[in-house]
Amino acid sequence: MVCDDIFFEINLKVKDVHGRSVNDDRLSKGLIEVDAIRRLEFSPEYVVETETLVSMHSILDLNYTFIRRSVEGTVDIKILEGPDEFHGKIVASTTSIPCDIVLHDSKVSGALTAGDNGVLQTARRVVGVSVDEMLVLTVAAAVGDDELCACTVQFTPRRNGYNDESITCGDYKMLLKVTWSIVYF
Known part of the structure; x- marks a missing residue:
């Protein structure tokens, strides 16, 4: 059960097709906070929500939904x-x-x-x-x-x-x- 904020720590790195890190490997780093308390009383329909993290090298969208039971x-x-x-x-x-x-x-x-x-x-x-x-x-x-x-x-x-x-x-x-x-x- 969710009873507080949820934090997603993002550390997105670039790798080449063979899985090796490249020189400028950090593409995005940051923290996304989701107010879970506000979502405790949610409708019976599932809604996919999106939070956006903007950094110097990228824009990252985090899609999520709260799942009951x-x-x-x-x-x-x-x-x-x-x-x-x-x-x-x-x-x-x-x-x-x-x-x-x-x-x-x-x-x-x-x-x-x-x-x-x-x-x-x-x-x-x-x-x-x-x-x-x-x-x-x-x-x-x-x-x-x-x-x-x-x-x-x-x-x-x-x-x-x-x-x-x-x-x-x-x-x-x-x-x-x-x-x-x-x-x-």
């Missing part, structure tokens, strides 16, 4: 069959919040290589979801130079345990697994 979903993606490198995009969303959370985009961060056990190490894998919503995972796998094959799976949030689903998307057969844990109830 939330649980944490940890997303694991395992390649069961197909190429070891994943080319495409993986996004998470919910049934009522109109924002995609990008878990991976190979156009931005390059292809993902599966480890020895076939598990993809995405840049982000934890999402917050209300138990009154559905978690929607969309995998869009590259099947050609400009074509994508998309598969969407919905998961019902739980207070604990996990859900998994096998999908075939393009040249890949994958296992999507979401492990649930309670945040606050």
Whole structure:
């Protein structure tokens, strides 16, 4: 439960395509304060809000929403069959919040290589979801130079345990697994 202000410390750095820091690596640094007390009595509809941090080298928008009765979903993606490198995009969303959370985009961060056990190490894998919503995972796998094959799976949030689903998307057969844990109830 939120009972005070929330502070987001931003330290955005630039890296090259191989993950190495470049000389002028600091793009943005600052602090964003969100008045959470004012938002304790909010409407039943989820609203995505934006706070902006302006610095000398950039303008950064922080999008957020307050989630009621939330649980944490940890997303694991395992390649069961197909190429070891994943080319495409993986996004998470919910049934009522109109924002995609990008878990991976190979156009931005390059292809993902599966480890020895076939598990993809995405840049982000934890999402917050209300138990009154559905978690929607969309995998869009590259099947050609400009074509994508998309598969969407919905998961019902739980207070604990996990859900998994096998999908075939393009040249890949994958296992999507979401492990649930309670945040606050």
